[in-house]
Amino acid sequence: MAQVEATTERIIAADADTVFDALADYKDVRGKVLTGHFSEYEVREGGDGEGTLVHWKLQATSKRVRDCLLEVSEPTDGQLVEKDRNSSMVTTWTVTPAGEGKSKAVVVTVWDGAGGIGGFFERTFAPNGLARIYDELLQNLATEVEK
Numbered sequence: 001m002a003q004v005e006a007t008t009e010r011i012i013a014a015d016a017d018t019v020f021d022a023l024a025d026y027k028d029v030r031g032k033v034l035t036g037h038f039s040e041y042e043v044r045e046g047g048d049g050e051g052t053l054v055h056w057k058l059q060a061t062s063k064r065v066r067d068c069l070l071e072v073s074e075p076t077d078g079q080l081v082e083k084d085r086n087s088s089m090v091t092t093w094t095v096t097p098a099g100e101g102k103s104k105a106v107v108v109t110v111w112d113g114a115g116g117i118g119g120f121f122e123r124t125f126a127p128n129g130l131a132r133i134y135d136e137l138l139q140n141l142a143t144e145v146e147k
Helices: 016-024 116-145
Strands: 003-012 038-045 053-059 065-073 079-084 090-097 103-112
Antiparallel strands (some): 079 090
């Protein structure tokens, strides 16, 4: 099994603290900025960054739905890590300043891919598909914080 990685980034016209706080707000903001690929969104514990436990289903393709139960941690300033209890998937969100009144948001998701021919197709197509989903989510986040 090879590790699969998808990365997306966006410059957002809001300061890094504002963007990070919105991203870490699973109670009020996160559910609003998710794309149509996410369903059954539910905060089960916490709701603000570290210590949050959140559930959703991610429909990456018409046939592939991943049931996610994510534990949220904040290992460093400006960084959220979501570890899926149901799989090897880990998503890391990093928000840093990017000039006056701007920030750079980067999301990296890694997981252990399948073996064989299925793994080949997963490594080939899944990163771009997931990057598109997260690009749309970052656009929604930008729209939310740039109001």
